Amino acid sequence: MATVEWYRQFLAPLVLLTGAGIGLAVGLYWNRLRKLTGSSDIQRVADSEAQLAGIIRSSMEAIITVDGDQRVVLFNPMAETLFAWPAELAIGRSLSDFIPHRFRAAHAEHVRRFGITGVSDREMGLQRALCAMRRDGSEFPIEASISQISVGEAKLYTVMLRDITERVRAEEALHRSLQLVKESEARLAGIIRSSMEAIITVDNEQRVVLFNPMAETLFAWPAELAIGRPLGDFIPERYRAAHEEHVRRFGITGVSDRQMGRQRALYALRRDGTEFPIEASISQTAHEGTKLYTVMLRDITERARAEAALRRSREELQQLSDGILAAREEERRRIARELHDDLGQRLSALKMDMAMLGADVDEGRDTAGLLDEIGAINGVIDNTVASVRRIASDLRPALLDELGMIPAIEWLADDFANRYGLAVSVDGAEADVPAQTAIAMFRIVQEALSNVVRHADATTVHIQLTQSEGQLVLRVQDNGVGWDKVSSASGPRKSLGLLGIRERARLLGGSFTIDSTPGKGFCLIVQIPHERVA
Known part of the structure; x- marks a missing residue:
């Protein structure tokens, strides 16, 4: 009965702890058991001891048992592998030899307090990560649990631990991946927001x-x-x-x-x-x-508007090009007709007069009659010269080169007033502008007056030329029927004359606008930048 009781008090706790993963140095107590038990009991104890030793040897976890002085009394094969210490050198060494220097004091105090509590086992490292140290001084992370038993008046502490380097690496990799995901999500959210x-x-x-x-x-x-x-x-x-x-x-x-x-x-x-x-x-x-x-x-509202404006501009430029070609051909026909009908007839008449004068001279007519014929010939020559000047002025007025832009515009206004019975007034001081600007302004006024004659049904036209805030501003205002932007299907955009005016203004870097109300006349406004003015 005493043998069984010894087994219960001594070996059973060891087997129980081993089942939980804690191995003890059963061999340390083998001789004592032989003195206190019978042969049958000894065999049972030997069998249990062999089973326990096998578990300790084959454990996939390192098992280290230390005594009350924290010196190693058991060091299983897995501990040898993890720590690179052979068991015969590890047994008897202080447990601190297997702990990094910075953790030794804290670990010794932890074991001491654990011994005082009387708790049989506890998981270690709940508050902070644990590290162990190999024989070569390298460190590695571990996961561990500790248990204690009393054997007589002595205490034994058994630590079961495993190397969690790969798990830590995996967790760190996972953490990095999660961090990258969070950063990626944050960047994506920022991109989406901005x-x-x-x-x-x-x-x-x-x-x-x-x-x-x-x-x-x-x-x-x-x-x-x-x-x-x-x-x-x-x-x-x-x-x-x-x-x-x-x-x-x-x-x-x-x-x-x-x-x-x-x-x-x-x-x-x-x-x-x-x-x-x-x-x-x-x-x-x-x-x-x-x-x-x-x-x-x-x-893409603005882009659609720009594309529509570009299409419209291309269509208008095509119309303008066609109109310019047609106008050029018409101008050529007009000039040819005037040269033929006017100059040709005058020159023919002049030739006939000269022939008649020659015949009269041959016949010995009196001087008075010859002078009358010569006077008539001089009249024809004067009319021919005037006709040539008119045709040349239509092509390019000499006043534009000789006197400047304002006198040329005033001459143009007088010419339209005389031809079409309009009251045309010009208001503005002479501006020293480049020749290109002067020609463009003259042609714009010419085209504007032509539009008044063709479309406005007006009686008065006022032309104003001013310089203001770095701009050369031309206004041509009539008192005609005006233009309805809403009801007019053609509008100024369909007028080749206005298209030409707009293109002339654009080439000078300026702008072209109209201000018109049905029944209240039509105002054409052209602005040229100041830097274009000499």
Whole structure:
């Protein structure tokens, strides 16, 4: 009975602790057991001892047992492997030889306090990471638990530990990956927030799940109200069905991204119901078993206006080019006609007069009659010279070169007044401008007066030329029927004369505007920058 009781008091706790992963140096007590037990009991103890020793030897965890002085009394094969210490050299050494210097004092105090508590076992390293030290001084992270038992008046402390270097590396790698993910998400969120394009993400049901600040600006919807709404709320009604079908087909294709609107123009809808043209691209991603569609779009209203203006400008330039060619041909016909009909007839008459004069001289007519014929010939010559000057003035007035821009414009005003019965006045001081500017201003006034004659049904025209704030400003105002911008289908843009005026102003770096009201006349305004003025 005494033998069994000894087994219970001594060996059973060791086996129990070993089952929990704690091995003890059973051999230290083997002789004592032989003195206190019978042969059958000894065999049972030997069997248990062999089983316990096998567990300790084959354990995948390092097992170290120390006595009350914290000197090693057990060092299993896995401990030899981890610490690179053979057991015969490790046994008897202080436990501190296996702990980095900076942790030794704290660890010794931890074991001492643990011995006082009377707790049988405890996991170590809950408050901070644990490190062990190999024979060569290198450190490695560990995970450990400690247990204690009393054998007589002595205490034994057993530590079970494992090298968690790979796990720490994996955790650090995971932490780095998570950190990178967080940083990537933060960057992505920053990009989405600061993007100059509207970004909208919808789910499978085409309900908004992301609405960035630019989308709020373009659509005039706050994000908190936009999220959860169907995408159709942001698309004009006539396009909704087609757009939903487009997104559905895009989801089936599996293509990651695609530009939208290649076949036709796209339009979006603001909160107030106004529409605006957009350029967009769409992409899809799978997230937690569902698909997300992201649309990136920009308002291309200004670009559409610019493109429309460019198309209109090309059309107008084509019209202007055609008009210029036609006008050039017409001018050539007019000059040819005047040369033929006017100069040709006058020169023919002059030739006939000279022939008649020669015949009279041969016949010995009196001097008085010859003088009359010579006077008539001189009249024809004067008229011919005047005709030549008029034709030349139409091509380029000599006054423009001889006297300057204002006198040339005044001569032009008098000529139109005499020809068409208009009251034309000119107001302005002479400006010292480059020849190119003077010619352009003269032709602009000429074309403006021609338009008044053709379209205005006016009786008075006032021409004003001023310099103000670095600008040379020309105004041509009539009291005619004016122009209705709304009802007029052709308008000034369809007038080749006004197109020509605008192009002349543009070539000088200036601008061309009109101010007109039906029934209240028409005002043409041309401004040339001051730096263009000499």
